[in-house]
Amino acid sequence: MTKKGRPAKPRKAKRLIAPVAGLLSGLFLLFLAVLLGVYAQAFGPGPVARDNAEVTSVSLKQGMGVIAIAKTLKSAGVIRSETAFRLAAKVSGRDNAMRAGTYEFDSRQPLFSVLKQIQDGKVVQHFVTIPEGRTSAQAVRILMAVEALKGDVDIPPEGSVLPETYQYEPGETRQAVLDRMLDAGRKTLNDLWAKRKPGLPINTPEEALILASVVEKETGIAEERPRVAAVFVNRLRKGMRLESDPTVVYGVSKGEPLGRGLRRSELDTATPWNTYLISRLPITPIANPGKASIKAVLNPAQTNDIFFVADGTGGHVFAETYDQHLVNVANWRKIENQPRDSAVTALSSKAN
Known part of the structure; x- marks a missing residue:
């Protein structure tokens, strides 16, 4: 008791308040720094494309998860941090919405913009056109001239290819593209045959x-x-x-x-x-x-x-x-x- 009869305040409590306040302040500042760092990673400029190129092309295969995608993008020099990419994907709530395909990313494109482009499936589309009236040998030459495709193909029967514009993925086989042309030819012929004028x-x-x-x-x-x-x-x-x-x-x-x-x-x-x-x-x-x-x-x-x-x-x-x-x-x-x-x-x- 004090001389006036009031209880004295514990000195130990006084000694603890300052360190705890300092710790909380430090943790808050650390959290703020991390938050600002993540924000900078997500919305700030990304890395400069290699060789001073304007864009970087990256192909994401079917079935790739967020971890594999982040690693591929980091390896290509599109993003700075795999961890930041995975965190941004998780926070967006669409970490399972990644779409396969070939993408082109601008130099210094922000990470969050890269993520949204992949989630929206804004792939680079590649096309090959077989004009009407070309022979099957000429159609194969057109396919062989597409450098982004791989493999050889045999010349299919004359008339079996449907002249059209077909989408393909870089690295796809020419045979896979030709198979789509042949399937389209069969389907078109069968559909139109079913609607033919009688008595022909x-x-x-x-x-x-x-x-x-x-x-x-x-x-x-x-x-x-x-x-x-x-x-x-x-x-x-x-x-x-x-x-x-x-x-x-x-x-x-x-x-x-x-x-x-x-x-x-x-x-x-x-x-x-x-x-x-x-x-x-x-x-x-x-x-x-x-x-x-x-x-x-x-x-x-x-x-x-x-x-x-x-x-x-x-x-x-x-x-x-x-x-x-x-x-x-x-x-x-x-x-x-x-x-x-x-x-x-x-x-x-x-x-x-």
Whole structure:
């Protein structure tokens, strides 16, 4: 007791308050420093891309977890800290939402931005296009020219590839991409065959594919395809030969450009594709037809046309009789024999 009768305050409590307060203050400052460090790691500028590149490309494989992804990004120089990346992924609540694919990250891109790009699946998309009317050998050459793909492929049967634009992943095999092209070709042909117009002189999907390849090589104008198809369908109904120049070319060069017109001797040379000499469809397709050409053959225009010839504008004029056809051919010969400048002027006048 003090002299005034009041109890004295414990000195031990006084001695403990200051150290505890100091410890708590230190822990708070440490926590704050860690928090600021994590914030800087997550939202501050990332590392400079190696070799001063503007972007860094990274491929993340299917099934990779956060730990493997963080290690891959750190190894590529995209992020500074694997731990910070894993922590940011956990805090975001989407640590299981990582999407496989090939990504391109900007130099000094913030870690959180890198994380969000992967979670949103904003991958770099790579495409290869097989144009309509290319042969299977030409399609394979296009695939082989894609350096990001690997492996060799055999040339598939003519007409089996669906001309389209296909997505691929760098490092994927060419065979995997070709398999998708072949699957698309089979599915498209089967789907369109099921919707064909009744009464066509075409007995199988394979015959439809062959005729579609001839239509594909005869015209590059979309709106003409059903009418060109109608000419050939009408000829088949009448037992007439198709008499298509591209079928002769295929017999000579397997579809490679000749760089010149056909010679009389080539028109007179029998091959399994020369429709000037055979009274049937060619033995195989002469190219890979697009979906529009297959559809045109299975649903041709309703016409009585059995002839067509170039009109000098890139299209064709059609005729129901041989006499009409002769007039059209004569007009084409006039255009063909004009000097180039005069022919262009004549075509412009005709268009107007």
